[in-house]
Structures are given as C-alpha cells and as structure tokens.
Amino acid sequence: MKKIAILTSGGDAPGMNAAIRAITRVASKKNIEVYGIMDGYSGLVKGHIKRLENSDVSEVLSRGGTILGSSRLPEFIEDEVQQKAVKELQSREIEGLVVIGGDGSYRGALELSHKGICCVGIPGTIDNDINGTDETIGFHTALYNIVDAVNKLRDTSSSHHRCFVIEVMGNNRDSLALYSGIACGSEFIITKNTGYDEDYIVKMMNYYEKEQGKKHAIIIASEKMIDVEKLAERISLETHFSGRSIVLGHIQRGGSPVPQDRILASQMGQYAVELLMDHQSGYCVCKKDNHIVARKIDEALNDVNKIQGKMYQLFDELV
Incomplete structure (x- = not known):
C-alpha cells in the first residue's frame, strides 16, 4: 500500500488530532504517503x-477538535454519492482510508469497503456510545470537563443551599452522565436506563435535607431525557x-485532550496503519479488556456493552 487518507466525521472529539498525528507519522516511516x-x-x-x-501534524497533540475539520453528510447513504467518493x-x-468518528461514520466506511476501498474505523466520540469498544477517543476529556464544572458548581451550591440539575451530553446515551455522577458524588443520575420518576426525586430531596442534613445536592441528567429547568x-x-438548572453544552467537547485520550488515540492510529498494510478492510480499532484489537465493523456495532451494568450497580451502592 503506497497511499492512504484520513478523515474525521460527525462531532469532533478531543484526541482526534493525536490519532491523525499517529497515523501520519507511523505511515510515513513505512514509506506510505498520507492524505x-x-x-x-x-x-x-x-x-x-x-x-x-x-x-x-507537529504540535497538534495537545489541540482539541480536529485539524481536518468535520461535518455530517446524510446523503452519503446514497450509492451515487458513495461512488463519487470512490x-x-x-x-x-x-488505496486505504482511516475514518475517525462515530457509528454513522463507521457505516460510511463499511459501504466504501464494499466498493473496493480498504477502510478502517477508529472510534472518535465524546459520548462513548460505539459498541464493540470499551472506550472512545474524547470520552475521558469530556468527562474531565464535566467533573471540573460540577466541582465549581458544588462550591457555590454548598454556600446557598442549592440543588443543581445539570444536563450533560451523551446523545441519549448514558456514559457521560453515569461516569460523571460517580466521579462527582451526585445524588441522582437520570438516563434512559434509570428511567425518570420526578415525584420520587422530589420526595428524596426532602429526605436528604431533613433526615441527612444535606446542604447541597447535584442531579446529573443525560441530554434529551428531561427538562432540567x-x-x-x-x-x-x-x-x-433552591433549584438551579445548568446545561453544560459544548464546553464539554472543547479543550486540550487529557493524557488518556492522547495515548488511546496514538495507539489506535498506529494499529489502524498496521491493519491497512495487511489489507484488513471493513474493520474498526477497539479497546477491549485493556487491549487494542481489531473487529469487523458490523460485528462491533451489534455488540453489547457489559460494563455499564456494573457501573450502575456501583452508583447504586455509593448513593
């Protein structure tokens, strides 16, 4: 393989640049041109x-976002549009293409692989919502941004006897809400897997104040679940x-990637080049049980995440 290309698709994620850097440098050392x-x-x-x-790709390791830019193209599901890409x-x-993005980006890579382009996917999304991999590039940075914001809100919450209801990203998935709820010691998390009983929450807030003497509280909800206001x-x-609502919004997506995302992206970028050199098309790079592995895209997307159940159990035992 003499020439490969890289694209980033869907929502940007901190660490994408680290993956672009790794792919470019690893491929260059193997005398492969990168586009x-x-x-x-x-x-x-x-x-x-x-x-x-x-x-x-010099000095991009610490930069958030993606130096290649990103977009969404719903029309890419059409055969005619795919043929233009080919x-x-x-x-x-x-000959080869590395696609960094979410499950929609993966599906585009899979279609191109069916049309003769050797394609490999890398999971890049802050939502950690791609099946087949335990971690996605950008998740840990977004989680850090949430925890940092909640820590600051907790300071003012304690001073004014407040309860903050905080909406975090996740695209109707639960990873950011669940993990930040554990990391921040929140009283409640609201996700598609917890359900939403507003009467119960109000009842428990009174219990926490009267019986436990709590002077502040934090409730974290995944986006699209409730009206936090x-x-x-x-x-x-x-x-x-005193109830207050906060929608953290795109601040979660920005900033310099944390070391964990930089390392994960570098590992995945290196492995993606190796897969292309072996002409392993239609595969995605995954992290499973702390190992970087390759899985067929269609199989990975149909996998079931077993980690979340254990994390929910942990949250229940900590509250």
Whole structure:
C-alpha cells in the first residue's frame, strides 16, 4: 500500500488530532504517503484532499477538535454519492482510508469497503456510545470537563443551599452522565436506563435535607431525557433547596485532550496503519479488556456493552 487518507466525521472529539498525528507519522516511516480529507465525507465527495507531511501534524497533540475539520453528510447513504467518493480516491491512487468518528461514520466506511476501498474505523466520540469498544477517543476529556464544572458548581451550591440539575451530553446515551455522577458524588443520575420518576426525586430531596442534613445536592441528567429547568423549578417550590438548572453544552467537547485520550488515540492510529498494510478492510480499532484489537465493523456495532451494568450497580451502592 503506497497511499492512504484520513478523515474525521460527525462531532469532533478531543484526541482526534493525536490519532491523525499517529497515523501520519507511523505511515510515513513505512514509506506510505498520507492524505488529509477536509471536512469529513462532504470534503471527500468534493475532492478536498491534500497531502500531509510530518510537519503538518507537529504540535497538534495537545489541540482539541480536529485539524481536518468535520461535518455530517446524510446523503452519503446514497450509492451515487458513495461512488463519487470512490472516484475521488481512485483518481489519486489512494488505496486505504482511516475514518475517525462515530457509528454513522463507521457505516460510511463499511459501504466504501464494499466498493473496493480498504477502510478502517477508529472510534472518535465524546459520548462513548460505539459498541464493540470499551472506550472512545474524547470520552475521558469530556468527562474531565464535566467533573471540573460540577466541582465549581458544588462550591457555590454548598454556600446557598442549592440543588443543581445539570444536563450533560451523551446523545441519549448514558456514559457521560453515569461516569460523571460517580466521579462527582451526585445524588441522582437520570438516563434512559434509570428511567425518570420526578415525584420520587422530589420526595428524596426532602429526605436528604431533613433526615441527612444535606446542604447541597447535584442531579446529573443525560441530554434529551428531561427538562432540567422544569425539575429545578419544582425542587425550589416543593423542597427547602433552591433549584438551579445548568446545561453544560459544548464546553464539554472543547479543550486540550487529557493524557488518556492522547495515548488511546496514538495507539489506535498506529494499529489502524498496521491493519491497512495487511489489507484488513471493513474493520474498526477497539479497546477491549485493556487491549487494542481489531473487529469487523458490523460485528462491533451489534455488540453489547457489559460494563455499564456494573457501573450502575456501583452508583447504586455509593448513593
């Protein structure tokens, strides 16, 4: 294999640049030319492709986001659009493609692999919502950003007898809410797996204040689950806590990637190059039981995450 390309697709995730850097440097040492595709599948279809040298990835390890840019292209499910992408790669004699993104990005890579392009996926999403891998690039940085924000909110919460209802990202998945709830010592987490009983929460908030003497409380909810403002208002009306709602938003996605994401991205980038050199198309790089492994994309996407159940049990025992 003489030429490979990289694209980042979907929502950006801290650590994507570390993966781009690793792929570029590892491939270059193996005398493989590396090309960067700008703005995801949209840039691929439009032919926005440029050669990447080692100098292009210098000093990107600590940068958040993605130097290649990202976008969403719903039309990529159409065969005609996929054929345009194949034509752009073949016209440049690019044989291999590394796709860094979420499950939608994986599905695009799988379609291209069926059309003769050797494709490998790398999981890049803060939501940690890709089946088949225990961790995704960007999750740990987003988790750190949430914990840092909640720690600061807890300081003011203690001073004013407040209950903060905090919405975190997760795209209707539970990893960020669950892990941050444990890390922050929250009284409640609200996810699709916990369900939502507003009456019970209000009842328990009164119990915490009267029976346990709590002077502050934290409730963390995964996005798209509840109206955090409405719950905070009810807590103010029916308990002795002053309810406040916070939507952390895109601050969770930004900032310099933490070391764990940089290392994971570097490991996955290196392994992706090895897979392409072996012409292992239609595979994705995963972290399973603390090992970097390859799995077929379709099998990985249909896998079941068994870690979450243990984490829910841990949260229940800690509250």
